[in-house]
Amino acid sequence: MQQRGERVFSFSSGLVSVGDMGKPLIPCAVMSCRRTRFMTVTLLISALVGGSFSHASEPADATTFTFDFNRGAQGFVAGFADYPPGDAEIYELTSGHRTLPPPLESHSGLFLSGVNRSDDLFMFFKGPISGLQGGALHTVTVSLEFATNTPSGCVGVGGSPGESVWIKAGVTTVEPLPVRDGSYLRMNIDVGRQSGSGAQAVVLGNIANSRICEQPLQWELKSLQGSMPSPISIPADGRVWLLFGTDSGFESRTEVYFTRATVTFTPMDAGKSVICADRSVSARAVRTTQDVRAFVQCAYEFVQEAGFEEARRAFHEDERWKSGPTYVFVSEHTPISDQARSLVFPPNPSREGTTHQQLLLDAFGSDVLEERYRILSTVGEGWLYYAFTNPATGRDEPKASYVKRIDWDGTPAAIGAGIYLRDIPGTCESDEVNAMDLEADPSYERLREFVRCAAMELGSKGYFATIPLATDPRWKHGSIYLFGLDTNGSALFSGDPDSGQPGGGASELNDLMDGPFGGRDVVSVGDAFGETLLYYAARNPGNGEMQSKVTFVKRVVVFGLPVLIGAGYYPGYVPRPDYGIFPF
Numbered sequence: 001m002q003q004r005g006e007r008v009f010s011f012s013s014g015l016v017s018v019g020d021m022g023k024p025l026i027p028c029a030v031m032s033c034r035r036t037r038f039m040t041v042t043l044l045i046s047a048l049v050g051g052s053f054s055h056a057s058e059p060a061d062a063t064t065f066t067f068d069f070n071r072g073a074q075g076f077v078a079g080f081a082d083y084p085p086g087d088a089e090i091y092e093l094t095s096g097h098r099t100l101p102p103p104l105e106s107h108s109g110l111f112l113s114g115v116n117r118s119d120d121l122f123m124f125f126k127g128p129i130s131g132l133q134g135g136a137l138h139t140v141t142v143s144l145e146f147a148t149n150t151p152s153g154c155v156g157v158g159g160s161p162g163e164s165v166w167i168k169a170g171v172t173t174v175e176p177l178p179v180r181d182g183s184y185l186r187m188n189i190d191v192g193r194q195s196g197s198g199a200q201a202v203v204l205g206n207i208a209n210s211r212i213c214e215q216p217l218q219w220e221l222k223s224l225q226g227s228m229p230s231p232i233s234i235p236a237d238g239r240v241w242l243l244f245g246t247d248s249g250f251e252s253r254t255e256v257y258f259t260r261a262t263v264t265f266t267p268m269d270a271g272k273s274v275i276c277a278d279r280s281v282s283a284r285a286v287r288t289t290q291d292v293r294a295f296v297q298c299a300y301e302f303v304q305e306a307g308f309e310e311a312r313r314a315f316h317e318d319e320r321w322k323s324g325p326t327y328v329f330v331s332e333h334t335p336i337s338d339q340a341r342s343l344v345f346p347p348n349p350s351r352e353g354t355t356h357q358q359l360l361l362d363a364f365g366s367d368v369l370e371e372r373y374r375i376l377s378t379v380g381e382g383w384l385y386y387a388f389t390n391p392a393t394g395r396d397e398p399k400a401s402y403v404k405r406i407d408w409d410g411t412p413a414a415i416g417a418g419i420y421l422r423d424i425p426g427t428c429e430s431d432e433v434n435a436m437d438l439e440a441d442p443s444y445e446r447l448r449e450f451v452r453c454a455a456m457e458l459g460s461k462g463y464f465a466t467i468p469l470a471t472d473p474r475w476k477h478g479s480i481y482l483f484g485l486d487t488n489g490s491a492l493f494s495g496d497p498d499s500g501q502p503g504g505g506a507s508e509l510n511d512l513m514d515g516p517f518g519g520r521d522v523v524s525v526g527d528a529f530g531e532t533l534l535y536y537a538a539r540n541p542g543n544g545e546m547q548s549k550v551t552f553v554k555r556v557v558v559f560g561l562p563v564l565i566g567a568g569y570y571p572g573y574v575p576r577p578d579y580g581i582f583p584f
Contacts (some may be wrong), residue, residue, distance in 0.1 A: 061290070062265060062266040063264070065263050066260070066262045067242075069097065069259055069261075070109070072097060072108075073110060075128065076127035077125065078096075080178065080185070081185050081186055082122045082186060083118045083121055083184065084184050084185075085180075086183065087117070091115050091121065093114045094112070094113040094114070095110070096111050097109070098111040100147050100219060104220075104221065107147070109257035109259040110125050110258040111256075111257050112124075112125070112254075112256050112257075113253065116249075117251070119249060119251055120248070120249070121247075121254075123248075124168075124176065124245025125243070125258060126176045126243045127242050128175075128240070132265055134236040134238045135236060136234050137231045137233050137267070138266060139265075139268060140227065140265055141227045142170070142202075142204070142228070142242070142262070142264075143263075144223065144225075144260070145258070145259045145260040145557075146167070146221070146224075146256050146259060147220065147222075147257040147560075148222055149217045149218060150165070150209060151213045151217065152211065152212055153212050156250045157250070157252055159250045160250060161252065162206055162207055162209070163208050164194075165246050166195055166206050166248075167204045167206060167207060167224055167244070167246060168201045168202065169242075169243065169244040169261075170189075170198070170243050171228060171241065172232075173233070176243045191243070192247070193247070194249045199230070200243070202226045204226040207222070207254070219560065220560025221561065229378065229379055229382070262530065276302075281298045282320045282323070283319065283320065283321055283323035283324075284319065286417070286419060287445060288419070289400060289402075292419050296402045299315070299415060299417065300404055303408075316344075316349065321346075322346050324391070325391055325393075326417060326419070327346040327391075328416070329415070330413050331343060331345075333413050334373065334412070337367050337370040337373065341353060341354065343408055347391045368388075371386070380405050381404035383400055383401070384401045384402075384416070385398070385399075385401075388418070390420045392420075397420045398420070399418045399419065400419055401416045401419075402416055402417065402418070403415070428457075434450075434473075434475075435474060435477035439479055442571070447552045448531075450480075451482075451554050454469055458484065459558060462559050466484060467493070470483075470495040478541075479570055479575065480567060480569065481495030481496050483495065483565070483566055483567070484564065485566075486562075489507045489523040492563060496508065507523075508538065508551075509523050509526075517536060526566075530555045531552070531553070532554075533551070534552075534566075535548070535551075536548075542573065547572075548572070549568045549569070550568055550571060551568030552566060552568065553565070
């Protein structure tokens with residue numbers, strides 16, 4: 001097993017296929033890796049149940065590195081900055097790899113501690129990453145999991161001990177080092193200051209946990225994620241540095257344990273010259289945020305090639321550029337947001353050429369056009385997150401749009417497109433994401449969406465959600481049911497009628513030698529990678545037969561403790577009307 005970051009070559013979302021009889025992932029060409037693992041799984045299940053199946057393809061253009069610090073420091077070392085080294089003793093700077101305090105003592109992590117005497121103490125870990133494609137431009141996303149016992153809403157010296165200690169992360173092509181600047185040590189890269197992001201590090205959030213100040217202190221796990229503000233160009237040797245840590249405005253002691261770090265590199269030009277030329281990118285095919293970015297890039301290139309008038313016509317009329325909720329929009333790029341003209345808007349062409357005449361405020365309380373202007377003025381292209389009316393449903397829904405600066409017939413403008421994601425908070429509508437629809441039209445995308453929505457239900461309501469998740473018809477129908485496990489593999493709840501009770505039962509993902517995985521510990525795999533696809537044979541409660549099963553498992557933190565929640569479908573299974581809803 002690799003002790004450095006485990007490299008996931010097949011799936012840009014960091015998913016791992018399991019069923020390869022315990023063989024470690026090894027560097028190889030993307031297609032050969034994917035084909036080898038899929039053939040192994042297919043042959044295994046065919047031998048068990050006498051059949052075969054196929055599954056939806058996953059994107060393969062990104063490289064994900066996952067560092068599980070429960071296994072050791074993995075080459076990461078600590079550093080400290082924004083303090084006078086001559087007074088280091090009074091800062092009580094401490095770091096190392098340690099076992100976490102109760103109730104998380106089964107985990108280990110990278111420990112940082114210090115007393116902020118300077119009102120701006122920066123504490124961090126850094127580690128090298130190698131094997132990337134040199135010379136290529138990549139966007140970077142970083143997610144961190146850490147343990148904190150700092151409650152929310154407390155008042156402290158200089159700031160809150162939770163909300164005024166910010167978690168930062170970044171990727172840089174030069175080694176992050178504290179360097180002497182007068183009497184202080186400062187970082188040699190731009191990590192920003194306190195709540196502000198820098199060019200090489202972004203603020204992901206703060207260390208406040210789910211408890212309030214009046215409650216006793218308790219260590220909990222917390223997860224945060226963010227993207228670098230600008231793409232980075234990978235050096236010729238394919239080596240970069242991952243940095244993460246805390247930037248404090250709280251003038252006292254801060255302690256934190258980092259338990260996991262994941263970083264994903266996505267080439268900005270992956271396949272661009274091919275996908276735009278062969279028209280394989282279209283509005284109808286947009287399913288993921290990666291699709292959206294490629295769609296916008298191709299729309300941008302189409303404007304350059306076809307000209308403004310033909311592009312305007314095509315964006316309105318051609319199915320390649322307009323399908324349901326997916327369309328290309330163009331809007332004037334100006335700092336005066338209420339004077340920004342809509343230049344291309346296929347859902348309502350009558351708005352084109354007119355200004356909004358007022359601030360475009362969304363449910364998140366900010367002027368969307370002003371935010372777009374700020375983003376494009378800073379980096380030229382990027383993601384904009386807001387709430388907007390979905391033309392397919394008529395509802396205001398959270399939307400993620402990729403926007404890019406463009407010269408539109410002499411007018412500075414933004415060209416973009418977006419996606420309404422149903423598996424993000426506030427968008428998991430029961431009439432769109434439910435067990436009955438998943439069984440009727442199963443796919444990898446629908447399964448992932450179903451489990452992610454259930455995970456948010458569990459994460460927001462805690463263990464009070466376990467019984468509804470096991471019994472409610474939204475989450476349990478025919479052959480579809482949810483299950484939850486702790487990281488030891490013990491069942492917390494299950495909608496499987498064979499489990500006996502919704503509050504527990506036997507673990508479907510057991511590591512017994514005669515079990516579905518031949519002794520492989522897939523629970524630990526799910527715990528390590530966060531999101532995992534599993535392929536195996538299981539009894540289908542819809543017909544009582546052993547069949548091939550595809551299961552998606554997601555790791556979620558509930559009241560500070562990790563839980564694995566999952567569900568699966570049976571490829572090729574056609575439900576009979578009399579197997580609609582099985583009894584509780």
